[in-house]
Amino acid sequence: MQRLPIFLAGFFVLLGVSTAVAQQDNLKAFPPAGEGMVRYVIRLPHKERGEEDDFQVELLVGKKVMTDGVNHVMLGGEVAAKPLEGWGFTYYELKKFGPLASTLIAPPPGTPQVQKFIAVPSQLIRYNSRIPLVVYVPADAEVRYRIWKAGPAASAEKG
Numbered sequence: 001m002q003r004l005p006i007f008l009a010g011f012f013v014l015l016g017v018s019t020a021v022a023q024q025d026n027l028k029a030f031p032p033a034g035e036g037m038v039r040y041v042i043r044l045p046h047k048e049r050g051e052e053d054d055f056q057v058e059l060l061v062g063k064k065v066m067t068d069g070v071n072h073v074m075l076g077g078e079v080a081a082k083p084l085e086g087w088g089f090t091y092y093e094l095k096k097f098g099p100l101a102s103t104l105i106a107p108p109p110g111t112p113q114v115q116k117f118i119a120v121p122s123q124l125i126r127y128n129s130r131i132p133l134v135v136y137v138p139a140d141a142e143v144r145y146r147i148w149k150a151g152p153a154a155s156a157e158k159g
Contacts, residue, residue: 029087030134040143042133055127060144061094061137062119069114070107075100077120079135091134094120094141117142124148 033039047055059079067073076098081090097120125133127147135143 027132027134029084029089030091030132033136036139037136038139038141040135040137042135042143042145044127044129044133044147046129047127052127052129054150056124056148057127057133058122058124058146058148059092059133059135060119060122060146061135061141062117062144063097063141064115065100065118066113067102067116067118068107068111069116070111071103071105073100073102073116073118075118075120079120079123081125089131089134091136092125093136094138096138097141117144119144 027041030039042057044057061077061079062075065073065075077094077096078098079092079094082093083090100118133145137143
């Protein structure tokens with residue numbers, strides 16, 4: 001009888017190791033980051049296959065810039081979805097940031113400069129917890145994400 005708990009403990013350790021190895025194997029398919037680039041790997045929390053249809057991931061790629069806190073600042077650039085040939089995976093890439101633009105409102109005298117995260121236009125991506133979300137960005141970039149969940153009710157209108 002004492003062998004059963006030991007067997008179960010060993011089984012769960014092996015299961016955890018095989019899951020970690022499988023996740024590392026998924027990363028072997030993705031190339032290393034190029035010169036001046038960084039690879040971010042996002043592992044989404046596990047959801048059951050049918051449940052994942054109710055979720056999406058908003059990918060936010062940007063950087064911190066100094067701003068007056070009064071003007072609206074925008075950052076150019078496009079995060080492109082790229083297929084990983086022969087694997088069926090998709091990765092995302094921002095090769096370079098576009099120009100920084102701002103509204104031209106005169107701030108009150110003495111307005112302090114603040115550091116603020118400014119992102120390129122974001123995009124929604126299908127939720128898939130079985131494959132890592134891999135993003136290649138310039139070295140001075142940050143990658144953030146938000147998980148969105150659909151509400152329980154779907155509505156329909158008759159024309």
